[in-house]
Amino acid sequence: MTNEREPILELRNINKSYGSVKALTDVSFKAYAGEVIGLVGDNGAGKSSLIKTISGVHNPDSGELIVDGVTRHWKSPHDSMAAGIETLYQDSGLAPDLTIGSNIFLGRELEKKGILGKLGFLDQRAMERKALEELEKVGITVPLSKRTVSQLSGGQRQAVAIGRAAMWAQHVIILDEPTNHLGARQSLEVLKVISAARDHGLCVLFISHTLPHVLEVTDRIIVLRLGRVVKDALTSDFTVESLLGTITGLNT
Amino acid sequence: MSTVETPVASSNEAPPPSPLKRIATYAANQQFILFLVLIGVMIFFDFHNTRFFGTSEFTNLLVDFSEAVLIAAAEMYVITSGGIDLSVGSTIAVSTVVGAYAIQYLEGHHFGEFPSLLVGTFVCAGVGGVVGTINALLITKARLVPFVATLVTLSMGEGLALVFSKGGTVGYDPAAAVWSSTGFWIFRWLTLIVLGITVILGIVLHVSRYGRYNFAIGSNPFAARAAGINVNRHVASVYVLSGVLAGLTGMIWYFNSSGGAPQNGIGNELEAIAAVVIGGVSLVGGVGRFSGIILGVAILTVVHDGLVFINVATTWNEVVVAGFIALAAVLQSLSSGSKRRT
Numbered sequence: 073m074t075n076e077r078e079p080i081l082e083l084r085n086i087n088k089s090y091g092s093v094k095a096l097t098d099v100s101f102k103a104y105a106g107e108v109i110g111l112v113g114d115n116g117a118g119k120s121s122l123i124k125t126i127s128g129v130h131n132p133d134s135g136e137l138i139v140d141g142v143t144r145h146w147k148s149p150h151d152s153m154a155a156g157i158e159t160l161y162q163d164s165g166l167a168p169d170l171t172i173g174s175n176i177f178l179g180r181e182l183e184k185k186g187i188l189g190k191l192g193f194l195d196q197r198a199m200e201r202k203a204l205e206e207l208e209k210v211g212i213t214v215p216l217s218k219r220t221v222s223q224l225s226g227g228q229r230q231a232v233a234i235g236r237a238a239m240w241a242q243h244v245i246i247l248d249e250p251t252n253h254l255g256a257r258q259s260l261e262v263l264k265v266i267s268a269a270r271d272h273g274l275c276v277l278f279i280s281h282t283l284p285h286v287l288e289v290t291d292r293i294i295v296l297r298l299g300r301v302v303k304d305a306l307t308s309d310f311t312v313e314s315l316l317g318t319i320t321g322l323n324t
Numbered sequence: 325m326s327t328v329e330t331p332v333a334s335s336n337e338a339p340p341p342s343p344l345k346r347i348a349t350y351a352a353n354q355q356f357i358l359f360l361v362l363i364g365v366m367i368f369f370d371f372h373n374t375r376f377f378g379t380s381e382f383t384n385l386l387v388d389f390s391e392a393v394l395i396a397a398a399e400m401y402v403i404t405s406g407g408i409d410l411s412v413g414s415t416i417a418v419s420t421v422v423g424a425y426a427i428q429y430l431e432g433h434h435f436g437e438f439p440s441l442l443v444g445t446f447v448c449a450g451v452g453g454v455v456g457t458i459n460a461l462l463i464t465k466a467r468l469v470p471f472v473a474t475l476v477t478l479s480m481g482e483g484l485a486l487v488f489s490k491g492g493t494v495g496y497d498p499a500a501a502v503w504s505s506t507g508f509w510i511f512r513w514l515t516l517i518v519l520g521i522t523v524i525l526g527i528v529l530h531v532s533r534y535g536r537y538n539f540a541i542g543s544n545p546f547a548a549r550a551a552g553i554n555v556n557r558h559v560a561s562v563y564v565l566s567g568v569l570a571g572l573t574g575m576i577w578y579f580n581s582s583g584g585a586p587q588n589g590i591g592n593e594l595e596a597i598a599a600v601v602i603g604g605v606s607l608v609g610g611v612g613r614f615s616g617i618i619l620g621v622a623i624l625t626v627v628h629d630g631l632v633f634i635n636v637a638t639t640w641n642e643v644v645v646a647g648f649i650a651l652a653a654v655l656q657s658l659s660s661g662s663k664r665r666t
Contacts, residue, residue, distance in 0.1 A: 150552060161550060167543035169610035170536075178540055179551030181533050192532040 078141055080105045080243045080275050081126070081157075086135035088121050095121040096132070097299045105243065108266060108276040110286040110307065113296035114319055119279050122296070123246055126277070127159040128152035140243055156242030162249045165233035168222035172214055173200035175221055176207070176236050206239045207232065211268035227258025231265045238269040245269060246277045251285050263289045283312050297321055354604035354655060358619040361648075365623060369630035376633050382510040387580060389625045390518035394573045395592060396599040396621045397525045397614070398566035403600055404529075405562050406542035406609030407463070407470035412570040412596055414481030415455045416589025419574030421489045423448035424584025428495035437499055445575045452571020453564055455481060460560035478593070485586035494584040504579035514579060521572075526614035538562065542609025598645060599624055602652040623648060 603616030
């Protein structure tokens with residue numbers, strides 16, 4: 073957390089309104105490579121609006137978004153992906169009927185070499201092989217990438233989805249409630265993958281309502297309330313009680 | 325089948341299954357069961373009428389097969405992408421009628437036989453493309469569910485075919501039938517062209533980017549969109565493709581019935597859907613093998629023609645088909661049940 077380092081992602085005075093509803097007010101923070109940041113807040117605190125602003129679903133009304141030292145203006149989520157930001161939305165993750173390899177490469181398929189590739193033929197074998205390699209790099213061992221995702225457990229599925237994001241992101245991955253609907257052991261698998269992604273030098277924005285998970289896996293926590301950043305502090309400064317108090321506004 | 329055994333380099337791979345287990349895997353494979361059913365049905369009919377395997381009957385089988393296979397393939401594309409197209413049958417009717425008018429006009433203006441038929445083919449495909457475009461707009465722009473959108477074009481096509489043709493056959497054209505009956509051995513040229521298109525459709529569905537997106541969208545449209553796939557554009561293109569294939573089938577009907585009759589193809593969407601179900605394709609999208617629907621169409625065609633051959637009233641046809649659909653559906657639910665248990 074040495075502040076002499078250049079932040080990989082920086083928000084400066086981001087404002088966003090939907091009609092007369094002010095969703096984000098002067099939101100500013102810095103995020104660095106190799107750290108996991110917990111983004112917490114009650115429903116309506118502005119978490120979703122913030123994710124959508126960073127991932128390019130919509131643009132802020134005012135303020136600056138800086139990725140890797142360059143001020144950015146997204147026209148679409150494609151732009152943020154191209155700039156090295158991958159977002160995993162709740163429940164949008166994977167196509168269950170496709171193989172693991174096909175899912176990892178969905179939208180970025182490898183084509184065969186030569187004329188067949190020009191005709192749109194896919195190199196399935198290479199995709200399956202590389203998918204396994206890349207997943208292993210972030211500590212995910214799946215039985216065989218030729219299996220369809222529907223044959224995996226919920227925890228494995230989410231791990232593969234995060235592995236996919238980690239594989240394609242150059243700088244930042246945004247995870248929206250990745251441990252939702254998962255059992256304790258499966259959540260643990262997912263948290264392990266998040267740590268592995270950080271160790272690979274990625275910046276992880278971890279959005280969750282499950283405060284014990286947030287306290288376990290993050291380095292720093294940013295608390296949002298009514299569209300404002302009310303606290304930005306190291307995770308070690310929080311307990312479940314104090315974090316809950318900050319979220320609800322009982323202790324400020 | 326030997327390609328299944330190619331080893332994939334991976335440290336955490338399970339040891340190769342025992343031969344007995346491998347046989348069990350094949351036996352549980354729906355395609356394999358369908359293949360056995362097809363052989364069984366053919367042997368059954370041949371047993372009852374030894375002329376069933378005769379060359380001329382095989383030619384007829386292939387002609388009937390080619391009338392059904394393109395719309396079944398169209399339905400496969402649409403259903404695996406998570407939709408349904410009820411309009412393919414009536415699109416055959418409206419395109420065969422409009423195509424017949426076009427051919428009649430051209431031949432009346434001293435165009436040659438072949439160029440007229442060629443232009444007619446493009447007109448049929450174009451009419452199908454228009455119907456498909458209407459479906460695509462209703463689904464992606466007006467946001468109708470595919471069932472309702474294609475129900476609209478089903479009724480519209482059926483009605484317009486009657487309006488355009490004034491209820492009768494347009495352009496009696498026996499020369500077309502003569503031309504289309506040429507070929508070699510058991511194949512007519514027309515059959516070969518249809519088989520060629522079918523093979524291409526199968527390859528595109530299973531090994532190309534377009535096919536991959538089709539399955540991805542049918543499996544989880546949200547994930548497909550998040551992965552950067554233009555879901556609306558793909559879905560629209562699938563309905564246009566389906567319309568074009570139905571239009572081409574309209575031209576096949578023109579050849580086979582020597583003119584454009586407004587009742588051609590009416591109700592055939594259900595046969596196409598039946599073939600897709602028998603072929604083991606999931607009606608909710610995302611799952612299916614093209615070889616399955618080929619076998620589905622083949623079984624339906626053989627049963628349809630075979631019943632005639634052993635002098636069973638054709639009215640029984642639908643009842644027998646119902647039995648096959650039930651069998652296929654039960655097989656599918658049993659095999660997915662066994663998957664859930666493991």
